[in-house]
Amino acid sequence: MLPILVASDPFSLRLRQFYALTKPRVVALIVFCAVIGMFLASSGFVRPAILLAASIGIWFVAGAAAAVNCLLEQKIDALMARTRGRPLPRGELTSIETLAFAGLVGSAGLWILYNLVNPLTMWLTFGTFVGYAIIYTAVLKPLTPQNIVIGGLSGAMPPLLGWTAVTGEVAPDALLLVLIIFAWTPPHFWSLALYRSEEYAKAGLPMLPVTHGNEYTRLHILLYTLILFACTLLPFAYGMSGLIYLASALILSSLFVVYALRLYLEYSDALARRTFRFSIVYLSLLFAALLVDHYFRF
Numbered sequence: 001m002l003p004i005l006v007a008s009d010p011f012s013l014r015l016r017q018f019y020a021l022t023k024p025r026v027v028a029l030i031v032f033c034a035v036i037g038m039f040l041a042s043s044g045f046v047r048p049a050i051l052l053a054a055s056i057g058i059w060f061v062a063g064a065a066a067a068v069n070c071l072l073e074q075k076i077d078a079l080m081a082r083t084r085g086r087p088l089p090r091g092e093l094t095s096i097e098t099l100a101f102a103g104l105v106g107s108a109g110l111w112i113l114y115n116l117v118n119p120l121t122m123w124l125t126f127g128t129f130v131g132y133a134i135i136y137t138a139v140l141k142p143l144t145p146q147n148i149v150i151g152g153l154s155g156a157m158p159p160l161l162g163w164t165a166v167t168g169e170v171a172p173d174a175l176l177l178v179l180i181i182f183a184w185t186p187p188h189f190w191s192l193a194l195y196r197s198e199e200y201a202k203a204g205l206p207m208l209p210v211t212h213g214n215e216y217t218r219l220h221i222l223l224y225t226l227i228l229f230a231c232t233l234l235p236f237a238y239g240m241s242g243l244i245y246l247a248s249a250l251i252l253s254s255l256f257v258v259y260a261l262r263l264y265l266e267y268s269d270a271l272a273r274r275t276f277r278f279s280i281v282y283l284s285l286l287f288a289a290l291l292v293d294h295y296f297r298f
Contacts, residue, residue, distance in 0.1 A: 022063030037162025053116035054165035060109025067102035068133035080199040145211040152185035183228040191276035195269040225260035229253040242297035248289030
């Protein structure tokens, strides 16, 4: 009979600690958007070998980027309630272990993408890694309150990575998907920053609510949500989607605008928290609607 790993088993605990470094919930959304990009790039179904290799490769590199982010921000994470439970602030892993893990997992992901997918996808994924782990985390985040706007481009890349994994080329359709996530990122992240503003101030990070105040941030959440609404209509206007997606985009984006408007007019931390959570559901459902529309368009 095979032994069963339980939570008290040292090896199992070690695996859980390294796994936590990869920010699995964030990475799952990244891979989901990349997979949607793969299917949208295909006229039929994606070859299983490409689907598997690209998903694993992107997952590994995204996980490595998350681990580097944890490494560079371990002192900041220790000051914030949301992040102080991560392995590095708790002293469960060392900086050397984290760096070695990120290097191993990231290199494996890049090797998979280069050899089993295509070089373009590997280089774009590597650029995304640099954009998030280095440019955003080490440069933009401590420097400017517009960090999430500028650095949001790296987080918007997954659909393009999925698209190039299948086609081997960059297409306008894929760039529209990137634009949607790029416009989604500020209202998504600033909703979180609103109810965590005191923690960001304590950590010395110039997030928008810290530098410009609560009301200014709420106004910009509303403005970016309206921009997002317009961006979500572009796939239909461009002809890459049909009525199923259009109806979904109109309903979902209208709900997001309602959240943003309520947040601006009657702010509470609880409402900001609900808006942040809705934004994650929103993006998942929007991209799922794109997928359904792709195969059942009318």
